[in-house]
Amino acid sequence: MLYVFLFNIWRKLFNMRFFIYISMFFIYILISISSFADIGVVYKKGNSIHESIVKKILDFATKDKQNYIKVPFNVDATPQSISNEIVQNTNINTLFLIGDFAAKSGISTNLPGVFVNVINPVQCGLIDSSGNYITQLAGISMDIPLKNKMPIITSVLKSINSVLIVYNEIASDYLFRNYEKTLLDFNIKCLGVQADTENELGQILGKYIGTFDCIISFVDNVVYSFSSVNIALKFSILNKVSFISFSPQMVNSGSLMAFYTNYEKLCTQAYNILKEVIQGQYAGNQIEFCSEFSYSINKYIAKILKLKIDDKILNGAENVYEK
Structure with a gap:
């Protein structure tokens, strides 16, 4: 009788343990399925x-x-x-x-x-x-946060007093505010000028000539198109004002340097x-910026602007253009 009693207890415990294992297995399967998409x-x-x-x-x-x-x-x-x-x-x-x-x-x-x-x-x-x-x-x-670019920019441009940023308020105000704050943190005057179309860029450059020593641009398709970029490039070379752009193609065409996405x-x-x-864990409420970037430099333009670029900066560039 004692053996029968002990056997019945063992069987109940086994069944309970088996039920628990089976339940845990199905819970694991459900969690796994829900975590995939x-x-x-x-x-x-x-x-x-x-x-x-x-x-x-x-x-x-x-x-x-x-x-x-x-x-x-x-x-x-x-x-x-x-x-x-x-x-x-x-x-x-x-x-x-x-x-x-x-x-x-x-x-x-x-x-x-x-x-x-x-x-x-x-x-x-x-x-x-x-x-x-x-x-x-x-x-x-x-785009790339300006604070991430500044160590390279300040190494190339040893002295910056005032920066011109032309932007469209609707398309890129959030970018301009980011850049403006960073320039102020570096004690650099930020001259922000709004434009409603790409055709205004040339007029703005002419109007404010002599009040800035560097143009910094970012991805803004209202202000910067193929034709308006060419106007900015010509202005930069003729007036010996550094133009910092946002694509290697622009550097190849004549801007001093560009910072852009590392894909x-x-x-x-x-x-x-x-x-x-x-997983339902993303808590961000604002667009994020690229954490890392690539950059290109035009040595020929640097020579025109009488800038000497450290070898360390040149070696870190994705592209170095000679003309």
Whole structure:
């Protein structure tokens, strides 16, 4: 009788333990499933920058065993047609959006996600003029905080008294405020002038000539276009005023130096934000800036401006142009 009694107790304990293990297993499965998402990666087909970002993001997703669905679109696509394609694919529940069109398309889906490589996030309806998010999407600005650039700028330009920044208040006020604060922290006068169109840039440069010794620009497609950039480059060379721009192409064309996104680092930063979004842990309320950057320098322009650039700065540049 004692053996039977002990056996019954052991069986009950075994069944209880088995039930607990089974319950824990199913809870683990449910948690695992909920922590994964089918990421819709939206990008323009044939765009080399977009496709390089896609490759990097998919590498990260594969390592994390995250499911993903590529949503490439052609040049004739519209934000609405892209949005419709995303919504029709019911497996997609999180978005990674590359470029202005992709970001616009993501808003109307109401799906959470991350945007990158957007030229004008204000115009796209992603943030307000102060840089605050106004949709369900988080993202990273294409620009670099000025404080990150200043060690290189002050090394190249040994003395800066006044900086001119021409910007559009609606498109890039949040960038201007960031730059203005940094310049004040460095005891440099900031001359901020608003422009409503690209055609005003030449007039502004002529009007304020002699009141600044450096022009600093950032990504603002209202002020800076191909034609207005050429005006700024000519003004810089003729008047021997340093022009700090935001793309290597501008340096190759005649600006002294440029700071711009390091896409490999951008992908790492963006994917980390994406993981937080998927897990419901992202708490940001303002557009983020690239944490790291690349820069290019034009030695020929430096010579015209009578600037001597340290070898350490030259060696750190992605591109050094000689003419």
